Amino acid sequence: MNVLLENLDLFYVGFIGTLELFGICGVGSLVGGAVLAAMRVGPVPFLRGAATTYVNLFRNTPLTLVLFFFAFAWNRLGIVALSFFTLACTGLIVYTSTFVCEVLRSGVNTVPVGQAEAARALGFTFGQTLSEIVMPQAVRAVVPPLVSVEIALLKNTTIAAGFSVVEAGRILPSLSERGFSPLVGGLWVALGFVLLVVPLTLLQRRLERRWSVAR
């Protein structure tokens, strides 16, 4: 208990940093993923190819390497100098968007072919079919795995701590520097994450049960 109480500042700043990163990157990755998914299911071959290449490239790169690049190499390119926090956000969004894209795409695939065919028969355009017919139905199949992706993002934010961002992952090394037991501190950090992740997991399971409608 002492470890927590005497370093409350550290824990507070750390978890606030985590939540900030999670909020910004959560929204950013949803937007990025939606754009990528629209490109991947769209009728323009070039955009389809570009999005597929992007997704395959970044999904198969370790997040640590992506953040490494943004932290150590980006500012050498002399494009715009960014803070470590912004760089970490960019890296996390670039990486997580690919997973969001894949979830959206496989969600679109769960909608029966007849639905899209009927929409086309009624004269709907691609955009209308996607937004009026397919997406509202795909949401059921999309939201539970999307929550998983965002939970993974929440946990992945800790990696940013390794690249000079003040963040919950930073707490353990800092405790060690201050001479407190990192063993006890580690349990408190773990507990913090359990408290953040468990509500999301429960939400996901609830949605999954409620929405797993037999087609």
Added chain:
Amino acid sequence: MTATAVLYDIPGPKARARNRTVGYLGVVAVLAVVGYLGYRLAATGQFESRKWEFLTFEAIQLLLVDALLATLSAFATAAVLSLVAGALFAAARLSDHAWLRAPATVVVEFFRAIPVLVMIFFGYFGLPSVGIDISTFWALVIGLTLYNGSVLAEILRAGVLALPSGQNEAAYALGLRKTQVMASVLAPQALRTMLPTIVSQLVVVLKDTALGFLIGYPELLLVTRTLGSQARFDFPIIPVAIVVAVLYVAMCLLLSALANYVGKRSRRGGRGSAVDPAVQARMDDGVVNEG
């Protein structure tokens, strides 16, 4: 692609013209972004031979090979241990005895909720403080094993639960014992249906070995950092990072390709699993491998 092609009709002349316009705009946009990045790389001298000279030294080639081997040995150890841990946890969670099932459930849920990095830091900073000396290698491997073992346990358990109950009943009707039912009827089929998902999870293990960089395990990223700060080679951090990124992407794509191949093979074969193909497809789509 065929599944998504139902979203739009076979384009007529008007739609083709529109798609072409959008396509050209896309080409211009992508070329602009990629071209600008390439231009900045060239303008800051990343393509100059001085920055790439490091590749010609034998000592540095050996250093890179050593780093690659360090990455691969951490991956191999963590992968094997995760599979073992996953099988044990899955068996415990499927057990009939509540005293075995309950703690296994708590352990699996707990380790799945905590970031891998926190577990690795816990081993690296925490264990020495109570007098347990631990190398960076084992701190990394133990962290990866606890997390991925728990995820694999859930995958295996889902595989067993997805089997039709007839399999279970038939095995009991033949007079097999509980262990025999699991070992010779349920487990082999679950393993077969879940093999693609398991291999994809191994891709996650491979990618997460890069976390070793943050505790100073001498893997590829740490070598990148070391080489990148050498004034002798004009700080080639971007060239080295490019080389390392190519290595990682190639290794992960190979493993992913293996996962796809295994998936196609097990679905095509007549001796496939008893799982309903629709259920299988849903599982393949639904199981998200958390990066």
